[in-house]
Amino acid sequence: MPSNTLRNHKISTKLTRLSALFAMTIGVFSISTNTQVQGVSFEGERVEVIVPFKEGGGTDTWSRFFAPYLGKALPGQPVVVIKNIPGGGSTKGANQFARRGKDNGLNLLATSASTQFPYLLSDRRVRYDYNDWSVILASSTGGVVYVSPSTGITSAADLVAKKDKVSFKYASQGAASIDLVALLAMDLLDTEVQAVFGMKGRGAGRLAFERGEVNLDSQTSSSYLKKVIPLVEEGKAIPLFSFGILDKNGQLQRDPNFPELPNFAEVYKMAHPDSTVEEGYKVWRKFFIAGYVAQKMFFVPKSTPEDIVQTWRDSATKLVTDPTFLEKAEEVLGNYPQLTNEQAEQALQAVLEVDEKSQEWIRQWLLKNYNAKL
Known part of the structure; x- marks a missing residue:
């Protein structure tokens, strides 16, 4: 469950940080690491990305768009495949990754707000902890309501x-x-x-x-x-x-x-x-x-060796500043920031800082309107 440290940050600080992150245009990044970590190669390997949703949804579309680009950006250019594990509003796949995800750089989890919200609201189905994962990339996004x-x-x-x-x-x-x-x-x-x-x-x-x-x-x-x-x-x-x-x-x-x-x-x-x-x-x-500033994210287990994590982050940073990728990403994903390294870390920490009063308001609203007991 979220730590008290995260929950007790001041909301004003959170909003300032989130606003700054969300307002950035794609391609404006302060790249903290420009040199690929030496000695890490994925040549001949197969990377599996768990998507805890059915095919065809937003997170599946996002993951399948990124997969071939990530494969080409990583040293050794491994094959990156998607494995859909739907159920429980994404908690089934996230729980499985928490239990079985390997820390060798070959297992990733793709998450969305539907993974974040049950965690924030202490949903009884949740058996995962965001503090046990290292973020590789975070995508801002928007949404549309239609009839x-x-x-x-x-x-x-x-x-x-x-x-x-x-x-x-x-x-x-x-x-x-x-x-x-x-x-x-x-x-x-x-x-x-x-x-x-x-x-x-x-x-x-x-x-x-x-x-x-x-x-x-x-x-x-x-x-x-x-x-x-x-x-x-x-x-x-x-x-x-x-x-x-x-x-x-x-x-x-x-x-x-x-x-x-x-x-x-x-x-x-x-x-x-x-x-x-x-x-x-x-x-x-x-x-x-909380749901849209870092709406979709890629994670590896926190126990993954640091040189492998940094290779992933450097490769992701290189990818999201590539003009060819950016042109295609705007067409498929929309014109939103793609965050890596420190910016991804800041976005993750910020979206997990919904205050207790708001969490309780939502719990009561869910109970009243949908008889949802979390």
Whole structure:
């Protein structure tokens, strides 16, 4: 479970650090190590990356995009393969990595906010500890909420105007997963949403949307760009809002990858034009930050020898500053920072610093709305 040291950091320090990290543009890095660690080679080896979600979701898309590039960036150019272990909102695969992950540099775990949130909320399914892992790379990202045209909703403003006339169904992998950002957002807009639990990832939720089983969905940017934009172009999905991104002052702004969409702060203001900001919105913002500033990460066990860890980090740093990679990454993942070395470490520590008061607020909200006892 998270240590008291992490939990007791001041929130203002956390927000300042997170804002600075999130506001950086891709390619602006202070590379702390420019020379590959001598003597470490992965030639002839096979690297296995555990993805604790089904194929087709945001973390799977992200991992499969990075895999061949990482293989080429590492000395010896090993084969990098993906192994999907879905279940428990990602806790099954993360627990297995915690038990069986080898510290030889050939085992990695890919995580997302759906791995972070159960850990932060002391979910009883969690048998892993982020303090037992060393981060190799962290990716910021965004997310988009969209609906079926069958709802009759055509925009965020339309949603606010018709919120009492439409009910929604949302296919979820669990209320304590990354889905809580979308579910809490819709609750704060005073909409009626029935969550259908049991999905093994956001990819499964999207497929339920495509089959017409639900009429509301959300995806992280990588999955949205690759899987949902075609649905929008075919008139099968109506985007409502993005969650937004933080500027250097910690203010929520429109996501530059979706500039035509209002961010959630704008939509919240539409729904509550004359109200002061409620506690629920403040908590939403903290979990949005915790879930999206370092939304996806690669880890190795902390017991991995330092020269191997540094080789991984140096290779990742070299990769994310390569112009060819950056061009392709923007197309597939969106224009977000890819953090390595000290910046990845700082992002990891910051996102694990959600204060106890906010954690308890979320626990009570989950219990009240979904009877979720963590």
